[in-house]
Amino acid sequence: xxxxxxxxxxxxxxxxxxxxxxxxxxxxxxxxxxxxxxxxxxxxxxxxxxxxxxxxxxxxxxxxxxxxxxxxxxxxxxxxxxxxxxxxxxxxxxxxxxxxxxxxxxxxxxxxxxxxxxxxxxxxxxxxxxxxxxxxxxxxxxxxxxxxxxxxxxxxxxxxxxxxxxxxxxxxxxxxxxxxxx
Numbered sequence: 001x002x003x004x005x006x007x008x009x010x011x012x013x014x015x016x017x018x019x020x021x022x023x024x025x026x027x028x029x030x031x032x033x034x035x036x037x038x039x040x041x042x043x044x045x046x047x048x049x050x051x052x053x054x055x056x057x058x059x060x061x062x063x064x065x066x067x068x069x070x071x072x073x074x075x076x077x078x079x080x081x082x083x084x085x086x087x088x089x090x091x092x093x094x095x096x097x098x099x100x101x102x103x104x105x106x107x108x109x110x111x112x113x114x115x116x117x118x119x120x121x122x123x124x125x126x127x128x129x130x131x132x133x134x135x136x137x138x139x140x141x142x143x144x145x146x147x148x149x150x151x152x153x154x155x156x157x158x159x160x161x162x163x164x165x166x167x168x169x170x171x172x173x174x175x176x177x178x179x180x181x182x
Contacts, residue, residue, distance in 0.1 A: 032109045039112045039135065043103045046140040047131055051097050051118035054145070055129055057083045068134065068141040075145065086147055090122040101131075111135075113143070125150060 050066065053059040060080050067075060075083075101116030114132035120127040125148035134143050 035151070036109050039105075041105045043112060043114050043133060043135075044099065046099070046101055047101070047114070047116045047118070047133060050131055050142060050145075051099065051120075051129055052132075054084070055087055055097065055118065055120055056093060058088060060084055063142070063145070066140070066142050068136065068143050071141070071143050071145075083145070083147055086149075087127075090124055092122075092126060093120060094123055095121040097118065127154060129172070 050063070053062045060077075063080055064072070064077075098119040099116055100119065101114055103112050103114040105112050111134075113132070116131045116133065118129040118131065120129055127147060130144070130146045130148065131142060132144040133140055135141070
């Protein structure tokens with residue numbers, strides 16, 4: 001069987017190969033950008049969940065499970081209990097929790113971490129829950145958590161009224177010492 005003269009032309013498959021490579025590159029770029037957006041959305045959801053579980057439900061077990069290994073060494077059980085006790089002292093929240101902050105990526109697409117501030121509004125006054133997060137191998141974890149609150153200003157008591165006496169009391173005259181003779 002003989003091949004036709006046009007069958008020996010080289011480079012006929014280059015256009016198809018170029019289209020396939022461009023589609024693969026476009027798919028990878030699309031996947032990177034969509035995973036970045038998903039990471040940002042999931043980080044905000046995670047921080048909202050942590051703030052809800054800690055500030056409203058006082059869930060120490062949830063906090064312990066979601067702390068990073070380094071944070072578990074830093075925030076021992078006694079420190080977590082103190083944090084939850086301070087939150088309990090404020091009472092119930094008066095408004096929903098407002099979350100502020102953003103996710104930062106170390107290499108634009110990979111290694112996300114973020115610093116968030118949860119604004120807590122209590123009848124006694126506002127407080128702020130600072131939460132630093134990062135993504136471990138597959139799950140989000142809390143790297144640092146702290147509570148900052150301005151204690152409510154206590155009202156200073158008014159001075160007690162002084163009763164004026166009808167007649168002024170005389171002040172005693174000072175006693176003079178007698179001089180000693182040597």
